[in-house]
Amino acid sequence: MKRLLLTWVVTITVSLFSCQGQNKKHMDSNKKTTYKVTKTNEEWRQVLTDEAYHVLREKGTERPHTGKYNLHFDKGSYNCAACGAKLFESDTKFQSDCGWPSFDNAIKGTIEYKEDRTFGMVRTEILCNNCGSHLGHVFNDGPTQTGLRYCVNSVSLNFNSKPEKNKE
Template sequence: MATSSEKPGNFEVQKTEAEWKAVLTPDRYQVLREKGTERPFSGELLFNEEKGVYTCGACGEALFTSDMKFDSHCGWPSFDREIEGKVIKKPDYSHGMVRTEILCAKCGSHLGHIFDDGPTETGMRYCVNSLSLDFEKKTDAQQGTKP
C-alpha cells in the first residue's frame, strides 16, 4: 500500500532512536517516532491560515502546502492531498481499528492517518499531528505580490 518508491524502513534519512531523541523534543519524539497522537485542538498549526509549506518535523521534507489544508473540525490539521511522492501510506491495525497510517517518505516518521471522508473533490482527509509538522511561511515575493 506504500505510495512511494521507498519501502517502509528503507528511508533516505536514517538515524538511530538515540539520534532522534537528541534532535527532537520529547513531545515530538513521542508523536513522530513512537506513533503517538497529540490531544485534539491542542496543536499550534491547527488554525494556521498563512500561505506556505508544511514540512516534516523530523527531517524538514516538504509534505503539504497551505492550498491543500482545510478545516475538518476534527481537532488536527487536515489536508486533502499531499505533495506527490512525499507521504507513504501503510495499513494500521492498532487499537482494534483498521486505519491507514501516513509516514514521511524521506525519514519514515509518523504524521497521522488518512481517511476517505474529506469534503473536497479528492474525498480524502489527511489528519496530521501539529507536532509532526513545521511551517515555512511564504514571503510576499514568493507569493508574487508587492511588499
C-alpha cells in the first residue's frame, strides 16, 4: 500500500511539474465572488459524486491518464459537470499526453482565471464562470496557434455529442 501511495505521489508531482507554466495574459485581477449558480456545500455533495465534489469544489485533481475524456475525440461540446454550462468545443481539443483532457481555447466568457500558488508553483487556475467550480489549469505551452493548453480534469466535464447531419 505504501508503495502504491508513493507511486501515486511521484506520478502526480512529475505530472504537475511537466505541466507547469504561467499564462498571465488570461489572469483577471478582479476576483469573482458571486456566480449565477450557487449552492451550499451540502447541496453540491447531494448532486456530485465524491470524486467530482473533491475536484470541482475542493480544487482537487484526478490521477493522470485515468479520466474518461483524456483520449476522447468525438464531435460535440464539453460542459461543466456541476452546472451544465458549455465550456469547450470538441474542435479545440487535442492530445497533449500530459494525462488530462487538453483544449487550446475555451468558449468566450465561460472561464474565470485565478492565480494558483499551490505546490510551490505559480499557475493559472481555471474555474467555471457560471458556478465557480474548479476545472484545472491553463498553460502557455500549447502546440497550436493559440499557444494555450487548458489542462482539465475529466470528472469536471460532461460531454454532449453533436448529432450527425443527414446525408442524402
